Amino acid sequence: MASLLAHTGPLGTQRAAHLLRRCSFNISRARIDAFALLTADAAVEQLFVPTNLFVDEPICYENGLPWINSGAANTLSNTRLRNYVRAWSIDESRRDLSIISKLAFFLHSNWVISADAPNNYQLFDYFVILRHFTTGSFKELAKKMTIDNAMLDYLNGHDNSKFNPNENYAREFFELFTIGKGPQIGPGNYTHYTEEDIGEASKLLSGFRKTTRPLGGDPQYWNATIGAQLGYAVYSRHDTTDKTFSSAFGSQTITGAVDADDMYRELDDFVEMVFAKDETAKNICRKLYRYFVSRNITTEIESDIILPLATSLKNNNYIIGPIVKELLKSQHFFDEDDAISGDELLGGIVKSPLETILQTMTFFDVAVPDIFTHTEDHYQQWYTRSLMNSMLLRAGMTVYKPDSVAGYPAYYQAPSFSENWFNGSTLIARYKFGEMLLTGRRVLDGGDLGGVELDIVDFIHNSGVITDPSDSSGLVNTLCTYLFAAAPTTDRFDYFLNDIFLDELSPINWANEWSEYLNTGTDTSVRIALERLVSALISSQEYQLS
């Protein structure tokens, strides 16, 4: 029986690494070692201590100033600035030692927009709203997302009026964002809601409009609690009739608004109605489970894990933090709730390209161009041209602009889920990540990484991750231990050690090479072997998995 009972005792290295890989874009040996000594409870609590943002908003390389809520205007195109807002979010995720960025990405993968839709200020606000609600109420987020400028733009809420209802947002609100679609039990009847409900909801949501978002924000539309600007209610465009929903919602009627302010009451009533359904809580919990734990939701998981979490979630006003904590602390999360420990869950998810690159960079301590001194390289050459538009794109991830409103297939497309990240189209780019970092070049399309480069000799020599670099067996063993979800078999370890790293020469030879390097400072020979090893580890089957 699957169990939400807390895992007890120190985590140890493998479980600590499992927890960190699933919950953070930032991995290092030091972090894994520190967590290894903690109980699941202490480690998870620590993950929920928010990390301060490194910069509150992106910096413009033209003038070195922030440009969203403070600072100065600049002359860069909106397209570029949107990319820099995305870059800002990724860079903060890279630095974040807490679970917040991982949860923010979860919320993004649920409340999908495309970064192509809004202007750069509106895109920034979208991220601010997601981050504000990461551990907070999913239900309150639902109310805010409905009138978020980026969302109003992306799903045509802005165009939805009593004159011409546009049901794009209402449909996805039910199907993708909240309660989810059930079996089709009649024409236009998806068990949890119907086509008629979509029509009524479209009317109810008519009249909310985007607001112009200048630098610094417009005080009239500013939400000080969140620190972002929202859309607004235009009563003259609103359908003021009463809206009656289907039997899926107990045939509830929501009274039409009497003025613009009352439109928010109507929105509240609507969201409360949808979130009063158990199915909404269950659907959110299933999504969280797939994101953090596994794609396999058996009837046992449904009854032992999903249902209790959903009950807590609904009873606790849809505050996400506590149930995610409970899930991550559980024996189940570490696969220690049945007869055979460790044969499920651990290593059972294919990492996203973003996770793969950021975790690689943080583990090997690869620096990005400095935000303040190399601002253009930071935003343009590295994050935009290299990471987003080359490495991630070729690996099948258009980050923050998934190609449909359903988001990234890894999180919704049954039955394969995360396997969607890995296929004939994405394999080459993923397997080239290591080579790209080691050479500092975009080997598939040319150009450099803006100064991002992994100096593997320096890392092995000076990071402290490898206790004794002259010990080839210890070196390979340490890297496998911290990089892979499970220890390699003897054969596999032999392969990495002898075939790849030592190139079938003796360990003594390596020790001599290393001491030669220490004595002379000439690293040619040790660099070849170390680059060969790291390139192989990053392009191994094991490393694709979390």
Next chain:
Amino acid sequence: MKRRNFIKNIGQLSAAPLVFNGLSLNPFATPSMLSLLNCEGIGDRALVVIFLKGGNDGINTIVPINQFDTYVANRPDIALPETGINGVIPLDSTLPIEDQVGLHPSMTAFKDMYDNGKARLVQSVGYPSPNQSHFKSTDLWLTGGDGTSANFNLDSGWIGRYIEAAFPGVAGNSTTQFPDPLGIQFGDSKPSLSFHDHSQNYTGVNLSGQNPANLFGLLNGLGTAPHSDVINSEYGAELQYIMSVENSLNAYGQRITDVYDNGNNSSTTYPDSYLSYQLKTVARLIKGGSGTKIFMIHKSGFDTHAGQVEADDTHTGHHADLLADIFDSIKAFNDDLGVLGIEDRVVTGTFSEFGRRATQNGSLGTDHGTTAPLFLFGSGINAGVSGTNPDLSNLTSNGNLIDGHQTDYRSVFKTLLQDWLAADATVITNADFDAHTKAPDLIDPSALADPSCYIPPQAISVPIELREFTAKVVDENKVQVEWSTLSEINHDFFDVERSADGIEFELFETVNGRGESTSLRTYSLIDEEPLEGTSFYRLKSVDFTEEFSYSPIRSVRIKEKVVSHYKVYPNPAVFDTNVVLTSKVSADAELQLFALDGKMIASQSLRVKEGFNKFSMDVSNFTAGNYLLKVQSADLDLPVSKLIIGS
């Protein structure tokens, strides 16, 4: 440096060696067993399917001429002009008036192909209980499902089931008969659900974003060796999944590059678009000899909730651009095939997950609808129109057509599989198409696949059905190779092949097969003198017609002997005895002499250097008799030698 990468290790599974050894007269012709049945050419046919993602607005694509006023009333802001230079293009005045349609003015290419007998319009295609979610309806179209509960959650795709049924065991395993991937996907890095077979294996190869010209070059040297075994866990299962993707890409990587290099396009001008690029690549692959049966192409952007037309200039805008791209690209593709002389090998079809409402919304756009027209192209297509116009005045309260589908999309697919790709009744059954009737008149009578040309699945002869093939180290320094077969048909012999690098294999031993067998047969042999270090074994199964196939490659690792040419002489010795050895490493050692009771009676320190060594020991002081001599070292593993000291 000997890199052992998956590409090299598994690469030889492909039929490439046969091709490059020159055994095949034309390496790029797909060997067709259908020629035996006098069905020349049918085995070379391909189907190209273009998925218009987002829900194409069928009503602004194909406008009912007889309901033009209703059409305009439903869509006052986005309706196309009825006449004039920017008006709809009347398709065919010979049709009954209620069937006559006006094409979107961007569709001159369609009109041209139709007039030349190379295009067909199928009206109101859909399925029972239409679903208006992009994602669900897409899944339904790709899996062959519909809105009824029985068919709502299928896990496998219609293409995958066809491939599985028509070419059992072939997907992912490049063979002599089928060196090419049976399905290729372009234009979407997400693996299409349509290619999943009953076991949820992806039966195609996803080439989205890859340039076939350098595919093999990029794969060469990439990645790490396959695992010889994986633990039984979810992690192990995912490792297997990843290896299967490597395997399939790798098995076909060289072949795809070769076919692409061997092919060419004509000077036909293609439009400058992503769709066009995909089709151009398909033409070149087919010209180069690709035997791929189904190509799946993607074109997105059809979710036109807003701004599908320019206000007051409705023949222009986003939707007009989309349609121009589709039909201009398809026409260029077909023209190219014509110049290349392979037009009669390819049929192209489009589909979209649903159509759009009969009424506009307020954003110069349309919301999700139900049925939509589907288009078929090629010289093998029976030009014309299937079905009639939907009734634009018979609408639901939210503006959807009340008329259901006239043609079930599965009927269209079934017809293409049977009448074009020559799938036989068994294949159709196994691909779960029995519940649907064929759609009439889609394929030109002269191009109909004769029933006797249907490919019987058993005709895909694999000489053996291999149950397992293993190689493992026994007795520390020997390798045991074992395998078993579930069946053998017309099977002559096995060649067990061995390789030091996973690239160049040489024959190790030949083992006779059983000819015909339908029960479990096991085989085993021992390699007494295996290669040192990691070595690789594979099985080549050869049938009586000299067709052959390869097993997966297995690797084993024999601990290397650090010391060779170890010898003690003279023996018996009277004064001195010598130990010679050649070592790969330098090491500290001790030469030890033991009495038979195990007591050490003499020893001397040695420094073994790399290369040849010779050490002497003075034994003249020991009484005659039998002794044991050993070179003891932590780094060297040497046997104890019996030494006789004479008098």
